[in-house]
Amino acid sequence: MRILMVEDEKYIAEAVAQVLKRNNYSVDLAYDGEYGMDCAVSNIYDIIILDIMLPKKDGLSVLKEVRKSGIETPVILLTARGETEDKVRGLDTGADDYLAKPFHTNELLARLRALGRRKTELVNNGILKYGDIELNPLSLLLKRGNSEIMLTLKESQLLELLIKRNGMIVSKEIIIEKLWGYDTDAEDSRVEIHVSLLRKKLTRIRSGISIRAVRNVGYILKNSKG
Template identity: 45%
Template sequence: MRTLIVEDEKKLADALAFLAKKQNIDFDIAYDGDTGWMLAKKGIYDVIVLDIMLPGIDGLEILRRIRENRMSTPVLLLTARDSIADRVKGLDLGADDYLVKPFATQELFARIRSLYRRISKDYSNDMLKVSNVEFLSDSQVMKISDIEIKLSIKEAQLMEMFMRAPKRTFSRDYILDKIWGYDSDVSENNIEIYIHYLRKKLENKTSVKIVTVRGVGYTLKEK
């Protein structure tokens, strides 16, 4: 689970990052709003934790830009105890949750895990279904109506990612990180090639399609 925390209290941010390792949460840190937005817009994070009061761009503006750019990454806001108006505005802008300072670190990590589970649901079986498309992760087979299509490893990884979170927009950086690995030297052309392969397999056979969201990435939708 890769998480971005944008928090200008350096000691707090560093302490959270240290403790997060024991929770199997990988934290990147930004200590100001400008750096926070620069990292957030890469679209490589599973969850973003945003303090509202930040030097530079404030947390609400970062949140507004995230949603304006059609990024569906879950966002948790950190707010002051008396900032009810900010909490309301944050929820209206598309925040998924908020936590009032001071908070218990265990509660923060629990909320992060809860947000993560929303986008990577723990299915009780290996069969995923969207419309008339089924995906069997253990055998890497995509089934459209009664037709079974064997997928390559990368095709299967991409299809599983899309089908576990239909309608979510995945950035190219996120896909490279999740499918090929953050340190891989694979280019974005590889993504386009495999997206093309999957589109050909879905073409004229189903109401499901992989849509390019210009400037952001890809999403799975019903036609």
């Protein structure tokens, strides 16, 4: 699960990011509202943690623009303790939850798990279906009929992205941003390796689904039976 945290206090953001990474979350950090909004509207994140007090653009303005853009990513709003008005305005603007600062990381992890479960319930209990395959992003299990195979985390994230962009070509740049984040040094060759490994696993379960490369553009899922 990929998290965007928009927080201008760098030492807090980096400390929280380390905790989240130890709990198997991928985390990108933004230290001001303008950059945070640019990241959020890319729609590559599963959950956004958004502070209200931010330079360049405050959190509530960011949230309003994100929702106006049609982005439905769950948002946890970070508020000052006791600022009831901010909490109410945040929820009215489209936040899914709020957390008062300072907070314990265990509480944040519990909120993230709750939002993750809620999101999963909205998508066929987390099971993604395409053609003859079923992918469970939580267990990393790929199935076709009675055949099944375990994917790596990156393989699962790649297949999930391609399924959700059904019928659309996904560029290598988007794949890198989704799987490794904005600040990564991952190159196109990394994408090509994971595409190759995923293709082999689709072949091993004899799926009619294939990953087609569109020269100089990206990748798209194809269903030979559809």
